[in-house]
Amino acid sequence: MSVVEHIQEFRRRLLISLAGILVGTILAFIWYQTSLWGTPSLGQILREPYCSLPPEARASFSASETDDCRLLATGPFDPFMLRLKVSGLVGLVLASPVWLSQIWGFITPGLMKNERRWTFIFVSIAVLLFVAGAVLAYFVVAFGLDFLLTIGDEASMAALTGERYFNFLLSLLLIFGVSFEVPLIIIMLNVVGILQYEAIKDKRRMIIMILFVFAAFMTPGQDPFSMLVLALSLTLLVEIAIQFCRINDKRRDRQRPEWLDADDLSASPLDDAPGGTGAPQPVEPPAPVDVDRGDNRTSTRFTHGGSAFDDVL
Structure with missing residues (x-):
């Protein structure tokens, strides 16, 4: 096109x-x-x-005794x-x-056929992770609001506007959904060969600390419950991603030929297995050598393996 x-x-x-x-x-x-x-x-x-x-x-905005659940519009x-x-x-x-x-x-x-398959898999997993994060955030909102709105209920009563409440809710849904894509990014980097298991296996403490700091700054309400749920969920998903990297690297090492690990300036080892390039070959038995001497010349006839070679000096 x-x-x-x-x-x-x-x-x-x-x-x-x-x-x-x-x-x-x-x-x-x-x-x-x-x-x-x-x-x-x-x-x-x-x-x-x-x-x-x-x-x-x-805050109730109705004079009736029934439970009224409405948001404020200003x-x-x-x-x-x-x-x-x-x-x-x-x-x-x-x-x-x-x-x-x-x-x-x-x-x-x-895209090539293999690239289409991998792209489809990653896009499907990304959608599922985003939905899972948003659903988890939906159930976390009630606990976060309970902490935020009841922490000072002796002196004040919260009257949320619709804009503030929905901004809080949608922000939490978006943050949880996007944050759940972090493990998928780790897996993608490992699949393309950029991130190896050896590079992250000893850095779990640092990764967990970064995840908790990230959750503390990114949760919109700054309540400890939302922060804790987000940090623990990300820790679990990142650990699953790290284990995937370990299994994928092992599978890749089994399929990787040894000559790819050789130095560029050194010769790769020969294959000593039966039928390989450097495998030992059977030696044929020696054959008798006939020497004929004539005038001013010497003709030597060598016979080896059923073949004759004449060397005239």
Whole structure:
């Protein structure tokens, strides 16, 4: 394909991806306050960690005695903009099969068969890890809010706005999802031969300390529970990645020929195995030598292995 054809192909796939995201956003906008196919509304699902807190930890804006779980809006456009923002992010997730398939279709023609297989495997694992991290963060939010909102409840009561709450929730989901990609990066570096098991096997203490520091700085609420869950989860996943590096390096060493490890300036050892280049060969028995002397010349006839050679001096 020419450059123009590549640009046209890219534009076509980009438009398809944007159309899929637009449809997903519209669907999420409707789902925000409407139950679809028997599932709770999107707003109810996202408010569940906040609503699971005890009533005394939440400010009530209703005069009724029923348990009221609502977030505060301080501006006339806040509810609409918040709904649009959440719908856009959820629509991006709902349309992920569409834009991921378009990205895959655009890069596949330039890959070899083996590269396509590895790329598909890594992309699938990346999606699963991101979803696993986001789901874990969803269940962690309630514990983090419980710590943050009840730490000073004797003197004050928290009244969260929708913007602050959803920013906290979506930031935690994003941080957990992206952080769960760290083990996959380690595995990818090992597969391409950049990172070896020998280089990281003795550095576990340093890696664990870096993960805890990373979790302390990256968790948006700075609560100890979220930090601890993120750090322990990353430690477990990184250890799994290190064990993969160990197994992969062993498999690679078994398949690696010895002559690849030889110095560039030295000769590689010969293969002494039966049938190899340096294997010993059977020596044929000696044959008699006939010498004929004539006038001013000597003719020597050598016989070796059934072949005759004449040397005339």
